[in-house]
Amino acid sequence: MISGHNESMDKAVHLIGLSIAEISSFMEELGEPGYRARQIFAALHHRRLRNFDEMTDLPKSLRAKLFEQSTAATLTVESRYLSTDGTRRYLMRTHDNLPVETVFIPEDRRDTICFSSQSGCPLKCDFCLTAKLGLLRTLTAGEIVEQIIVALNDAYGVGTETPRGTNLVAMGAGEPFLAFDSLMKALSIMAEPGGLHIVPNRVTVSTAGIVPRIRELATLPDRPHLAISLSAPTDDLRDKLMPINRRWPLDDLMAACKEFEASLKPGERLTFEYVMLDGVNDS
């Protein structure tokens, strides 16, 4: 049986969250030849099609089977706000009606897409609006990849080559390291040369300080850049601003960061972010 799809979605396989190998197994289950997997993967990730009807290079009979047993797209755009500088902010909805925030930021040399890893967030950072929602649900790998596809299609049109490269930042709603499996799977799907081809070196993941995952990332070969959201120089203040600090205080966090730093290869980065809050942590 195929893994990686959302069981609650009426048992439908969410194709965009599957690796090529997983789509191959799905083809086998459907009695279809294995080479269809690459065709479908390219249709979803390279041509960025979100509808089986548009995959006219697939036989009608296969499209009918796909339509019956799987889904190509699950996110819908509820609202879009376009700024004068070209920044596009999206509020999307999952199939179970949960909010997902994504931002597309055009820049001279590259575009940046800021994506969410969770709907809501279980951490209670004092300065954050998303924190007020609590955790609604961790997103699936497919829901992470879809945010990028929706934003690129909106900016450039379905399937159109993008004029610049794309950087990704996991700095939208949610703590990415509490969505670790979805995140790492989404990154490996997006890195495929036959798809979006956005390699981990183009991705930055920002964490509030989930220490065991920082240590785990230090052991992985293909990984994104890491940013640590610090926001306070002392445990006293950080306990208040980012309560996750009570679980992993600054000493533990810094020890894990040192481990990660020691594992850095050329071209990889570890950075610290410091949100300045008027009169709170800016003295």
Ligand code: SF4
């Ligand atoms: S981890 Fe990020 S999304 Fe979650 S509460 Fe903190 S700032 Fe907000």
